[in-house]
Amino acid sequence: MKERSEIPEEEIIQVKNTKPIDFQKPYRYIYTQWWFLLLSVPFSFLAIFLCTLCSVFYYGLKVVDRRKVRKLMRKKGCIVMSNHCHYLDTAYASVIMWPRRLYISVVQRNFEVPIVRTMLWLVNCFPIPASPSGLKMITDPVGKVLKRKKHVLFMPEGNLVYLSQTIYRFKLGGFMQSYYHQAPIIPIVYVLKRRRLFGKLMSKHWVKMICVFGDPVFPPVLQEGESSPKEELQKMSDHVANWMESTIQTYQSRFKREKISTQR
Numbered sequence: 001m002k003e004r005s006e007i008p009e010e011e012i013i014q015v016k017n018t019k020p021i022d023f024q025k026p027y028r029y030i031y032t033q034w035w036f037l038l039l040s041v042p043f044s045f046l047a048i049f050l051c052t053l054c055s056v057f058y059y060g061l062k063v064v065d066r067r068k069v070r071k072l073m074r075k076k077g078c079i080v081m082s083n084h085c086h087y088l089d090t091a092y093a094s095v096i097m098w099p100r101r102l103y104i105s106v107v108q109r110n111f112e113v114p115i116v117r118t119m120l121w122l123v124n125c126f127p128i129p130a131s132p133s134g135l136k137m138i139t140d141p142v143g144k145v146l147k148r149k150k151h152v153l154f155m156p157e158g159n160l161v162y163l164s165q166t167i168y169r170f171k172l173g174g175f176m177q178s179y180y181h182q183a184p185i186i187p188i189v190y191v192l193k194r195r196r197l198f199g200k201l202m203s204k205h206w207v208k209m210i211c212v213f214g215d216p217v218f219p220p221v222l223q224e225g226e227s228s229p230k231e232e233l234q235k236m237s238d239h240v241a242n243w244m245e246s247t248i249q250t251y252q253s254r255f256k257r258e259k260i261s262t263q264r
Contacts, residue, residue: 002242017110175233191211
């Protein structure tokens, strides 16, 4: 098992969370009712439309190997696992999964920003409570979503590291949800490519985004009355992290070869 480092504190993007959430009340941040769909669908459609335009004309989003999991994702709800390296990677995940609804987990502090909270809520984001009981709070709502054959996105690194192509240590929360609900894990990884114009390297913020799908990973069989098998879940986590890391390295090596060949 490769020992990965935690995200350095200075790399974590800070937000002004001025509207704390009271998690002493019942957890009501994942909605599947008809009235919520009536509210959220127009907003979600607008957001996806704008993200699609942005991907076509600026980031050039490319999706690779989605066919591996297309049939499975039509049959049942899945846990999608992704690295978190760009402000728009979660939005693009929704674009890629459309028209299937994707529920997106976010850290609690992002949901504690006024106005942003409402926008996140309308595009099917939900907060993961930072307390030790946070995982337990979201388990039943996540299960209801998966039973409806919708998908749930987790970023197991926990925080955004802008433009990073390093895979940091994973948290096991999403893998535990996969085990509790016997939902397959669909790993995806975003690879970023610096752009060139007439041979000149462009701004680091103008990147081409490539989303690569991996093979599905299935959880161990649920054992009633027993706690989650952390050793087996850790192996799942390591497998997904290793695949992400290997895929990034493969693409980055290819980009270097392309650069060398164009300079000859």
